[in-house]
Amino acid sequence: MDIVRARNAGMHTAASSEAGTAGFRPRPTDVFVVTYPKCGTTWVTQIVHQLRTGGDMSFGEITEVVPWDILALDCGQDLAADQVAAPRLFKSHEPADRIARGARYIVVARDPLDAFVSFYHFLPSYVGLPPGSLTVEEFADGVFDGVSHSGYIWDFLLGWWRRRAEKEVLWLCFEDLKEDLPREVRRIAAWLGYDADGADAPRVEAATANSSFEFMRSHGAQFDEHFTFARRRDAMGVPAEYVFGEAGVVGKLSKQPLEEN
Template sequence: MEDPQTPEILDYRNEKGQGWRFYKIDGVLRRIGKTPEGDMKLLKKVQTFQLRDDDVMVAAYPKCGSHWLWEIVTMLRAGNSEYNKKTKEVAMLGMPMFERADELPSPRVLNSHLHFRHLPEKMVEKRIKTILILRNPKDVSVSYYCMFNGMKESIGFDGTYSEFLDLFLEGKIPNGDYVDFVKDWLHVKQDNPDLPMLTMFYENLKKDPVKEIKAVAEFLGVTVTDELCEQIAEACSFKKLKAADKEVKESFGDLPNPGRKVTLGCTEKVKLGTGRIG
């Protein structure tokens, strides 16, 4: 990974001041938090993070279903449809406190919004089973905007959807360009044939969750019944996961659980902020 001492600061805020400042590392835009140097140290820690042989990785661009899929995989590996009291953030590589994942018992289900080149260096060597979930970029843009709209103070964006869409299409948003993210990940399997990898689509999981859950179980080598897959599909419905976030999930460090952290939603008439697709 590149390790510039003083990375160039890229200011991509528009004329209304909506947007963010970034630095670029390994061709990827990273939003500047406190300092670029601190973020680079964080990425380096992720790359040297110690993987376990039975770890599973869920990879996704934000708002593509990583929470949904993480809960599904966690239940499949546990062999039941009970909610894990931990939130996915405790096992999310790239979060400021991600090293708390070392405290989790095996088998762990890790997750991340990072590009493959910023994930642990031994992903291929250890043949970590990886599940990539993709989503229609139109829906991604709306869902991402709705999240920002509910977190104006912490995220620093108070613009309209139209203003956000311009930034989204140009890749000038946190986590960078969606198209670049997808292209990079689609080349991962081609470039790393020894890495066991399953690619899924949010839309297929929404259309036929039981079928997709069975496909995930087969990829993981987990024996399941039709009844269990149906129970997991029901438990991981949007409505029930939202309720579980509020009623079941523990806090993560100094962060409240996702269901209590913010009120998500759009002030504009922008649809799809409720798990719908289309």
């Protein structure tokens, strides 16, 4: 756990974090996909990117075209620059009281137990530890002792829940996306101002198809965070010979045996 704590601390610099929060002035049309870690960030980011581009998949890894607010400076990305399509889109795990203000926010909530299990399978591998290096109990002790940059999940969810009535905030649930993806894509599209039953029907259809679990799994290298990992591995102290793998499936301690992360 000490290795996880030390390497995770090198994930971004204080300057980059400041540049992506208090130091960033978003445009009113900008959209942030905001979640606690492992609550559907990449999934919803893909949905919105597909909606804004009409189905473009030409990116190498999605963070190249959707910057992570607090890692952008460290990754050589200019948050103020125009992006490949409008609206500009950003990934974030920032609490409601710390995120850059003045934009629009899609907040995704998830059953905390499922989020924890997905986090347990992801974070040790991201910082260069082999599977099984930590027990679930050891990881829980570490996460609840402040390892996560995003703080405690209940504080995170409650902070955003208090802002749920703001017109600039759209609240989604991971479980609703799993239950009926086409319905939720249409909901996101409507909030963004697209006409799903009219001129924008093709882009909504493309976003739905390109955001299915089967499609994203078959294009796993485009969603596995290797873009940020490659730029921060030295600062995290990850051994040079370590290879970070692509996204897959994770175990789940509740309801069902397997689930997408």
